[in-house]
Amino acid sequence: MYDINKLGKLTPFLAALALIIFFSLMQPAFLTWPNLWNIIRQSSVLLVASMGVTFVILIGSIDLSVGAVMTLAAVCAITLVPVVGEAGIVAGLLVGALCGAFNGILNAVLKLPSFLVTLGALFIFQSLALIVSGGRPLPWTTPVSSALAGGVVFGTFPKIGLWAIAILVVCAFVAKYTRFGQYIYAMGDNERTTRMSGISTVKLKVLVFTVAGLISGLAGILLGIRTFSAAPGMGDPFLLDTIAAVVLGGTSLTGGVGGPLRTVLGVLVIVILANGMTLLQVDSFYQIGIRGAVVILAVLVTTKRGRLDQIVK
Template sequence: MNRLAVLGKLTPLLAALALFVFFSVMHDAFLTWPNIWNIVRQSSVLLIAAMGTTFIILIGAIDLSVGATMTLAAICAITLVPVVGEAGILVGLLVGAACGLFNGVLNAVLKLPSFLVTLGSLFIFQSLGLIVSGGRPIPWTTPISSTLAGGVVFGSFPKIGLWAIGVLVLCALFAKFTRFGQTIYAIGDNERTARMSGIFTTRLKVLTFVLAGAISGLAGILLGIRTFSASPGMGDPFLLDTIAAVVLGGTLLTGGVGGPLRTVLGVLVIVILANGMTLLQVDPFFQVGIRGAVVILAVLITGGRRRVDEIVK
């Protein structure tokens, strides 16, 4: 049984390695430094956004407003930076945290289902983004873009990749070595038991949503800096990709099992798959279906691993 559990936990890593080898054999351009750096760029924002989603799913909740939060935070930051300078970026982060606070209060305090709460807030945040931007793309023309996340370092490594690595390390340390991080796992594993153990589950669930919102806001701001603009809907593609990355990495939708280091494997599977299919010129319509099939397969595998984990316990 232990071997089955270990194999299940290694599945995301094996899948990422298998895809890497497969596309390396199938296309000469895949295993080149320009394409490797391209994969780093493509995965960086997704990885950051997925960190917040990981914490939400770990408490047994779901957040459908990730993309809208990213968009609203980026629009607010890009709108304010020319007026107030770098403080505009801080405002963008606070906007993301406020979005998380809104979701957290409705879910944890008012006991509304996170799925319905964040589905509603998705449209609210989208509407706010349209109002602030006037429904038009906003260019990011300040020099701060090149110093924060634009360009490269160490010769050719994308700066935004450093942000992704930094956020990953901080989130992994937070999840493993802080009391708050450990209570997130406890709440997801069994909220009633956690409450009876003296954990203030309501307050901590709200704070988890706030943390996830701030991380989503950071991801949106970095995306805006990288693309030199913020536009309505810019974060929409990240909604399903963040959830898919968390599930593919092995974090259970029921909560309590998983974490940031697993999510990075899910991100790699998604990005390598998308990058490789593009190089092989797979029809974009088929690409969507293939990615959907991969997510369904991941759910089946993680569901099976949950049963194995329960037997092992």
């Protein structure tokens, strides 16, 4: 029997290191600053979005609506900016939090499986995003938010990377040093025992999903700033990438093991793999299959076989 904790910590680091060495040898342009700058930009939004998903998976649940929440929050924000100014950004964040609360209430209060709840919510939020945007891309024209998160700082470092680092630090602190974080790990390890110890698992679930929705909303807004637009479907690619990053980082789908700092490694593996294959001009059809195989391998390493039936609770 292997030690899942040791494997979960070591494997993502070795995978990231191996990919860096391989692509550096195969393509000299990989370690150039323009490409590293591109990797930072690509990984920043994914890292932020993955933080919320990390908390959800730590309690043994799943969130399939993250991409749709990102899209809805972004289009709501940019639609409201002409009316209420930069406060529209705050409104977009609140939309994300409300979406998360919606998922949490259906899952925790009505006892519906998180897999089915968030799958249904995905379509609802996608529909709302289409209605709000009119089915067309909206230009991102908010000067203050663009100044805060767009462009570079210190001459070369992307500002959006600083936002990703800040969110990571906050989430890592919450997970390790707060009572909220302790409750999350306890619930993921054994929900029944957590409930019997006097902790309201219903409130905890709702709060976790709400926080995840808020973070997803922020990720969507950062994506809008980075791409200078908010468009229907803009968050769709992040659905599977966020879950893959969390699992690749060593957080178990059954809950209770892992955390934000591990997710960083998963994000790096995802982004480095995609970036390196693009530099090597690997056919996009093959890229999809390779990334899928990597995710399956990560699940085999990080998942406790005896608890697979709890993944979609």
